[in-house]
């Protein structure tokens with residue numbers, strides 16, 4: 479599979495990811511000349527199985543000196559502070575990768591459902607009219623794409639992520655997926671949270687790398703409803719079944735005070751909260767999710783089959799609402815709800831998950 483290429487810089491600033499290993503290697507070698515305590519090769523140690531003792535005669539000074547310098551360089555690389563930091567990073571990466579993967583998909587059976595609603599809560603968003611939509615079967619990611627999964631993509635492709643040209647909400651200077659709240663922030667403790675500050679273009683590139691694609695808006699909404707008809711949320715109409723929180727949104731006095739009653743002021747791990755009838759987690763809430771479709775608020779009331787939205791447009795559809803949504807301001811954590819962003823923009827509450835026609839071979 480061909481690696482996606484980096485996008486041209488005209489869509490906004492770019493963040494360049496240099497190979498930390500190369501930096502560490504270069505720093506380590508630069509420090510080699512500072513080593514004065516040169517280790518001496520031991521003569522005739524016989525270390526290691528099958529090794530032969532170094533003949534005494536062969537230990538001429540020039541060769542020994544050459545070996546010593548080589549060993550010193552290796553030692554410098556191995557033990558320099560920079561190399562140690564790099565080793566810790568690699569170990570940390572290894573640990574994060576040894577955690578359970580969250581790239582699994584489930585089969586969403588084909589069928590017909592009622593898309594949209596004739597009782598729109600936000601009519602100007604084009605939530606209506608209700609229309610019958612036929613959907614052929616497809617696969618859907620069980621979880622929103624996490625920082626850990628996205629990092630695998632970045633590391634294996636040299637992909638350079640786009641930075642928002644026009645953040646629509648709480649603009650954060652120099653924010654990126656790796657530094658969601660700006661250069662001083664990081665995602666180290668959020669590897670199992672949804673990746674954010676991902677443009678639509680970035681999401682498309684990731685899905686292609688994973689042998690997947692973005693879901694259409696109709697597929698997304700069908701999947702969100704989990705087999706239920708005409709319900710507000712993925713599990714039904716009751717916001718708090720059994721007095722429990724079923725998604726990560728905003729509780730309290732928006733935007734002044736978030737009581738975090740659901741346990742999270744910001745993003746939550748993608749495995750949080752109960753799944754819907756199809757086994758999908760956090761379709762509503764946590765982060766908004768990009769879809770394939772261009773945005774329009776005008777829909778036919780006719781029956782449709784596997785609709786893919788307008789042929790062109792300015793904005794892309796996003797679905798599901800986010801941890802920033804509160805009923806008083808953004809009552810969009812409903813399956814029929816929708817909103818939009820330009821495809822080159824990103825936000826701290828906008829992520830994605832992928833769909834696929836066929837289950838990728840590596841998941842079989």
Ligand SMILES: [Ca+2]
Nearest residue numbers: 726727740742
């Ligand atoms: Ca919350």
Ligand SMILES: [Ca+2]
Nearest residue numbers: 760761763765
């Ligand atoms: Ca979501």
